[in-house]
Amino acid sequence: MTTLNTANAVGAGDAATVTATATANTFHILRLRLQKKEHGRFISHLDLMRAFERTVRRLQLPVALTEGFHPHYRISFGPALPLGASSSAEYCDLILTARPEQSALLEKIGRHLPPGLSLIDGSYIDNGQSLSDFIMRASYRVRLAIGDFATAEELIALGKRILESEQFPIETETRKGLRTIDLRSGIDQAQWAVSGEELICDLFLAAGSANNLKPQDALIPFIRKGAAPNELHRAGLYGKSGQNWADPFGNVLLKWPEVKIEGE
Template structure:
């Protein structure tokens, strides 16, 4: 058995499929590509496929990762070629490399960076300076939904970089870099918190979030 780690993209065509649907797409592609996937042991065996932290529905990515354990001697290049032949438009594997079967993907991923674009409801003066003041805060508490209900989370402890890239009369574009982990907030939580800080200037019905890359240890 070998473990193949793949970097893949998820584009506009498939940005509204859920993480569970993405898993089904990958499983179907593996069957169509006739790749022998390893299965877990036990009463209810399942394919040994694992993903990095889920991307929120509606977002796109050019740098997410997944691991697939295979029971055949297939090279990373062949795996990439066979999968890309059968994957739907909008999902593409861009890089594959072999890792030790004991190497856990979840323990390797430390963070990610994003491009975030949001439309404005009104003109905002001094937005760049407002971002700097926001980042200078000691804590940024947000309310986050969890499986056990709502929970207060310090967004600042996850936020590594946040700055304005560009702004015109209709929209603002930001760069965001955040730590990733179990239950970590996402860039939309940041948008909501910053929007409240500047007095409800964003139209949160119209935004784009694009994950540029995940950072591996």
């Protein structure tokens, strides 16, 4: 795979100082990593949250409730994924009022998730940041059909041009209408490889509350050149651990993430 640029681009700044989500010792945070595959790709972010909440209720887990007249389970999810994308990085935090034994609990949750969703990993997090405070980067693998309007070389040259520029403004459609965003500031790293009629792109993008680039927006210049995404997969979510990038369980990345998709 041709690495075009591995230097850190303009980032979102260091993570906020560590704040414990659970204010009292009586709460226990169980962090889970879920996978969306096959038909699960067509479960939207809101539907995913509801499906997970129902799974938890079926199991009658000791989840803490929000205050107020309409109490809800205290469950928080990482950043939303576009509908149609698969993912092996759907993280969520479950705030529990008790601490059931971890492996049995994980086994139980994994067994009761609906088809299309599965549990990859999970662990109690004792001194962590909330997912929304922690997450700053997301890695994606996109398989782009090259199309008839541009060659693979031209698409790679376009990618190179984006990474070498100071700014790369594009227009994108938001709920509030057309808006110009700077693509460059949201792309940390990217690499491309040609595989048959497809261009395989691995993207390491800004994600989270400070700066966020949607993968579908990152692809706009390529789509305008006739490329069409065949598949979009989120491989990981990351935040800062000291000077390094780490996943939400604290596993430090020694080099920038290799995208691994189950089944490849």
